[in-house]
Amino acid sequence: MKRGIIPIFAGALKKKRTAAGLPGNRHSPLFRCAGPALLPLLFYASLAPEAGGQSAAKSSAAPFDVVHYDAQVEPDIANKMVTGKVLIRLIVRTDNPSAVEFDCGDLAIDSVREGGREQKFVRQDRRLGVSLLPPPKAGEKREIEIEYHGAPRSGIRFFPEQAQVYTVFSTSRWMVCVDAPDDKATLRLNLILPRDLSAVANGRLAARRDLPNDKVVYEWRQETPVPTYTFGFAAGRFRTLTEKRGRVELRYLATQYSDEELRRIFRNTADMISFYEERAGVRYADATYTQVLAAGGVEQEMSSFTALRESYGREVLGDERAIWLGAHELAHQWWGNMVTCRDWTHFWLNEGMATFMAAAYKEHRFGREEYLREIERSRAIYQKVRGAGKDKSLAFPDWLHPTPEDRRLVYDKGALVLHLLREELGERAFWAGIRHYTRTYFGKSVVTDDFKKAMEQASGRDLTDFFSRWVYLTRQ
Numbered sequence: 379m380k381r382g383i384i385p386i387f388a389g390a391l392k393k394k395r396t397a398a399g400l401p402g403n404r405h406s407p408l409f410r411c412a413g414p415a416l417l418p419l420l421f422y423a424s425l426a427p428e429a430g431g432q433s434a435a436k437s438s439a440a441p442f443d444v445v446h447y448d449a450q451v452e453p454d455i456a457n458k459m460v461t462g463k464v465l466i467r468l469i470v471r472t473d474n475p476s477a478v479e480f481d482c483g484d485l486a487i488d489s490v491r492e493g494g495r496e497q498k499f500v501r502q503d504r505r506l507g508v509s510l511l512p513p514p515k516a517g518e519k520r521e522i523e524i525e526y527h528g529a530p531r532s533g534i535r536f537f538p539e540q541a542q543v544y545t546v547f548s549t550s551r552w553m554v555c556v557d558a559p560d561d562k563a564t565l566r567l568n569l570i571l572p573r574d575l576s577a578v579a580n581g582r583l584a585a586r587r588d589l590p591n592d593k594v595v596y597e598w599r600q601e602t603p604v605p606t607y608t609f610g611f612a613a614g615r616f617r618t619l620t621e622k623r624g625r626v627e628l629r630y631l632a633t634q635y636s637d638e639e640l641r642r643i644f645r646n647t648a649d650m651i652s653f654y655e656e657r658a659g660v661r662y663a664d665a666t667y668t669q670v671l672a673a674g675g676v677e678q679e680m681s682s683f684t685a686l687r688e689s690y691g692r693e694v695l696g697d698e699r700a701i702w703l704g705a706h707e708l709a710h711q712w713w714g715n716m717v718t719c720r721d722w723t724h725f726w727l728n729e730g731m732a733t734f735m736a737a738a739y740k741e742h743r744f745g746r747e748e749y750l751r752e753i754e755r756s757r758a759i760y761q762k763v764r765g766a767g768k769d770k771s772l773a774f775p776d777w778l779h780p781t782p783e784d785r786r787l788v789y790d791k792g793a794l795v796l797h798l799l800r801e802e803l804g805e806r807a808f809w810a811g812i813r814h815y816t817r818t819y820f821g822k823s824v825v826t827d828d829f830k831k832a833m834e835q836a837s838g839r840d841l842t843d844f845f846s847r848w849v850y851l852t853r854q
Contacts, residue, residue, distance in 0.1 A: 379547070379678060379707075379729065441475040442468045442520075444556050444563050445603070450595075451553060452570035453543045453613070458536040460485075460552050461527040468520055474513040478522070481550035481557040482506040485528040492522050506554060524554045537673040540633070541575060542614035544670070544685050546678050547607055555606045560720045560823040562603040569596045571613050578631060578668045579611035580604070580681040600681055602663050603821065608715050610680035612670045623648035629668040629683075635691055643691045644669055646701055646743060650708050653742050654735065658712045659813030660820050667711070669704065677703060679710035699744055702752070705736035717816055720823040722777040727824055730772070730792015737793060753797045756790035763787060771851045773826040795848045802844055803837050811836035826850075 444466055451462040466480065483504055490499040490508050498509045506524070514520055533551025536543050550557035567579050573592045581600035588594055600609070616631035619640045628647050630640040647669065651662050668683035676685045684707040693700040713731040733756065741749030763769060768783040772792060777784075800808040815832035826849060834841050846853035 379710075440561075441472045442470045442478055444468045444561060446564045446566075447553070447555060447606075447609075448566045449553055450568040450570065451611075453534065453536070453552075455536050455541060455543050456538050457529075458538070459527065459529045460534060462553060463523060463525040464554050465521055465523045466554070468522070470514040470516055470518045470520065473516045475510060476513055477507050477509050479508070480506045480524075480554050482526065482554045483528070483530060483533060483548070483551035485526045485530070485551070485554065487554075488525040488527060490522065490524050492520065497522070504550070526554055528552075535674055535676070537614075540614060540673045541572075542612070542673045544612035544614075544672050544676060544678075545610035545680070546676060546685075549606045549609045553609070555609070557606055559605045559607060559718050559722065562605050562718070562821070562823070564603050565598075565600040565609055567598045567600075567609075567611065569598065569611055569613070570594070571596065574615060575613045576616050576618060576631070577611055577613040578629070578670060578683050580609055580683070582665060602681075604681040604715055605718050608679065608681040610678070610683075610685075612672055612683070612685050614672065616670065621648075623651075625665070626651060626662055627666040629666060630671075631668060632671040632688070632691065634688055635671065639691065639695060643671075643694045644704070647704070647708070649743070650705055650739055653739050654709060654712055657735070657738070657809060657812055658816040658820075660712065660716075660816050662711060663716060664711075667708070677707065679707040679714060681715050682711075684708065684710075699740070699748065701743075702736050702740065705739045706732050709735040709739075712816060712820075716821055717819045718823050720825050723774040724772075724825050725774075725777065726772040726788045726792035726795075727826065727829060729789045730796060733789045733793035734796040737797075753794065756793040756797075759786050759790040760794050763791070769851065772849045798848060799833065799841075799844065802841075803833070803839065807837040807839070808833075 446467040448465040448467070449462060450464075451460060453460050468478065481504060482501060487499060487501050487506055490497045492510075497511070500507045508522055510520065530551040532546075533548035534543065534545045545552060548557065549555050565580055569577055569579060570589065570593055571577055573588070573594045577596050579596070579598035581598055581602070583596060584599045585597040586594060587597075598611070612631070614633065616633060619630045619637050621628045621641075626648070628644070630644050632640060635643065647667070651667065655661050664682040666682060670683065670685045671688045671691050672685050673688060675687050677687060678685045684704075686703060686707070690703055694704070709732040710728065713735065714728040717727070719725050719727045737749050737752035740752060763783045763786050766783065768781070770784065770787055772787065772795065774784070803811065811833035814836040815829055818832055819828060830841055830845050843853065
């Protein structure tokens with residue numbers, strides 16, 4: 379996501395461009411009635427506030443772990459609605475949980491079944507609680523199928539005049555799921571669209587089948603577990619240009635640009651992938667990477683593809699150095715999508731890293747002065763926040779009501795701190811640390827202290843003073 383586009387929790391659901399609400403307070407039990415019966419609902423979605431020091435493991439308080447979603451989604455672009463069904467495969471962690479809970483935004487739930495049998499459920503406060511009968515044992519696998527429909531106000535954007543639709547960040551607004559960054563799963567998505575529309579979604583396109591009434595279903599498979607917030611799709615009357623660069627197929631989707639213009643707009647993509655692979659020490663995780671130039675102000679990374687505003691293409695055609703956004707969103711394929719903050723209080727590990735890595739790529743591509751311009755921009759933004767007395771630890775105590783200054787800290791202070799750490803450690807130790815951190819936690823979830831320890835291990839340095847001063851603000 380671009381600077382300023384940050385998830386906002388319940389109670390602070392005012393969108394900032396592509397931001398959408400996320401659930402909060404998942405550890406407190408709540409009891410609600412389902413018909414005549416009392417249905418205990420187990421909230422487990424957002425993790426307890428912290429200031430660093432916890433492990434990268436998933437929260438042990440969650441009573442189950444979703445491992446796979448099998449979804450069918452049909453967006454109605456003209457009426458700005460969505461209908462769907464999703465089979466959620468989960469592994470139970472504790473004996474005899476009487477209920478499980480998912481996030482469902484403002485979606486209306488039509489039915490809940492397990493093994494073809496109707497199940498009791500209750501929907502309240504953007505949560506869907508489902509009773510499990512018979513109660514499962516720890517280690518048992520269960521599959522719950524949910525049918526739903528709705529007119530989401532966020533999480534998915536419809537453009538009827540352009541015959542376009544795409545998702546933006548908060549997956550539970552258009553598909554029932556566990557909407558927490560540390561809950562990674564695989565996905566099979568069957569996307570039903572009018573026959574004249576093309577589409578992109580996560581992972582690989584496994585099949586395309588014609589349906590009655592001039593419709594088509596695209597089957598996409600995301601076979602590497604990723605956070606649900608990186609699930610998504612984009613559809614429209616896009617032209618597609620494909621280039622094969624090494625082992626990765628690059629795809630560019632647009633409506634307003636010629637093939638030659640698309641090659642110019644995205645000519646650095648293959649080099650960006652090579653640069654990030656070298657800096658990360660880990661290869662790009664998918665066989666394809668798609669960039670979509672779509673209607674509206676979208677700036678959103680998703681697993682294996684990115685949706686960008688159409689004007690980004692014009693900016694790059696006018697100035698070859700105006701590639702920060704493309705570089706930032708591509709960096710998330712490593713730092714964010716695969717090495718993921720365990721909860722939003724450590725969001726700088728996603729966004730500060732991607733902001734810094736975009737500057738580092740511009741240094742690689744255009745030279746040191748270009749990098750320093752990006753760093754000075756981040757420094758100036760941070761100093762303005764600090765001068766207003768609104769500096770905070772990058773490991774936030776909570777992320778329930780983030781302010782505009784909090785958002786700037788996550789992106790720009792985060793990038794500046796990484797630059798200062800680079801200067802502190804020197805080139806060899808710093809980049810060795812980035813590789814060690816990325817390799818160690820690739821496909822996992824992290825907190826700030828995981829990053830600190832990885833950099834210490836790679837450099838042989840005690841970074842307590844540095845992190846106390848710049849990250850945790852416990853020492854000036």
